[in-house]
Amino acid sequence: MTYDAIVIGAGHNGLAAAIELQKRGWSVAVVEAKSEAGGAVKTREVTLPGFRHDLAAMNLSMFAGSAFFAANKDALTAQGLGLVPAADCFASVFRDGTFLGVSTDLEKTAGRIAALSEKDAAAWRQMLAEFGSDAPHIFGLLGAPMPSWRSAKVAWKAWREKGTGWLYDIARLLLASPRDFLDSRFEHPKVKAMMAAWGLHLDFAPDVAGGALFPYLESMANQAFGMVIGKGGADTIIKAMTGLFASKGGTLLLDAPVEAITLSGDKASGVRLADGRVLEARRAVISNVHPKLVFGKLLPKDAGRAAYERKIEAFRAGPGTMMIHLALDGLPDWRAGAALKSFAYVHVAPDFEMMSRVYAQAMDGLLPSEPALVVGQPTALDSSRAPDGKHVLWVQVRVLPAQIRGDAGGEIAATDWDGAKEAYADRVLALLETYAPGLRAKILGRSVFSPLDLERENPNLIGGDNLSGSHHLDQNFLFRPVAGYSRYATPVKSLYCCGAATWPGAGTGAGSGFMLADMLGK
């Protein structure tokens, strides 16, 4: 069969590219290795029947704020897409049995901060006021191809409106570490720790340069716009995208791993599937597969692109992550208070010292002694994900080694993830128990996905790296995935890469798929 474009991989970026090209009149086939579309956005009953767990992504705020969603909102809603807003968005719990959290009601958030520091409450309000006028420029930059006339225009417009001093401030924000930025704006350690925890969603410990932006954006965006999760599960976006694609005549092949990208001379001409089928592409082959796998496995080595291949080979994964899914009899009884039960995310990363230690241990190949956790409580917002009165808990263990060299806790002997994962999950639950006594007694079922299991589920998550590549400054912006190729082209003609390994990186914002299709469809 011949199509205008073949998309390899049905992650949300591949699907966004497919839908956008279809709208421009292209015939498109999407070929997916697994039996389900979605990649890192899937929902499944992995503990007990009736308990629906988001296997990876849970927070869909990036999708809800994306240009792709804005362009397709009605069509996706008609396909059944449902989003559930959180009024109590995220919080951190601390060792002394207290919490600090951000709710969409500014007075609630500011009141909690003021109880710690009046000065910080004023600084929070001030930052939010500035965010109102800064956000369009910052999101404009993050939503533009890198580099492009559009990104230059965004910077030009910002300079005209805000002046040179503002541009310097934004440049400093982009370069700063979480600690340096937060120290310059706030005084109370709990306020700073609450914001810095977002750095660990990416691979930014408190002292890593370039890590300030995400904690700033997430803190302010949650305050200004709130957080959303999927109705019934994060897979609501995938069901709606595949439904929309199919309704317009698109072809989605599941259980169809691509074994090779076929070439005609120096140009990508299609794909060969593992079962031997060959699909031809008239105009483009779009890979939603990690470029490291594309150039390491799907294409033969070629001396003509050796420089690119060397750089892709050297593209670093971020640290690994692990997911623990729990079916519960009731929500956790947080020591910090019943108010925490309504929060979408509870971070267990109480101070800078602990965040730095976790990161250093993981980067050194050690199982962290005190894991950093993101605890999602989706059924606090959406009871449809579990039987009546029951709950699911989404526990993401952040910053783990892909290859285990040892245990910083001195207890786990196994150095392979299949051998270590249950024992490490026990450590996580023992830690959670100190913040939410009685939690373990509420567990009806549990399912653990180690970094290795996550990679088995989705080969793009190399070593269980939830980012498809470190987001440190040397691998972001113009350098993602390789300088000179940040606009999705590759050294092979007609072959393009989108997905989390490309600009603007990880998350459910569908940015790379949307921008690539826009560029190709012109």
Ligand SMILES: Cc1cc2nc3c(=O)[nH]c(=O)nc-3n(C[C@H](O)[C@H](O)[C@H](O)COP(=O)(O)OP(=O)(O)OC[C@H]3O[C@@H](n4cnc5c(N)ncnc54)[C@H](O)[C@@H]3O)c2cc1C
């Ligand atoms: C545990 C975890 C939690 C996360 N939490 C959040 C969150 O709460 N919010 C958020 O915004 N982001 C989150 N993320 C990040 C986000 O989910 C990902 O960055 C994003 O979904 C990646 O999308 P993608 O389009 O790049 O492709 P992927 O989702 O990686 O999909 C790629 C697809 O390609 C397929 N594929 C690979 N090789 C082949 C082949 N040879 N042939 C055919 N198909 C192939 C894969 O099977 C997969 O379906 C999380 C990620 C993880 C892992």
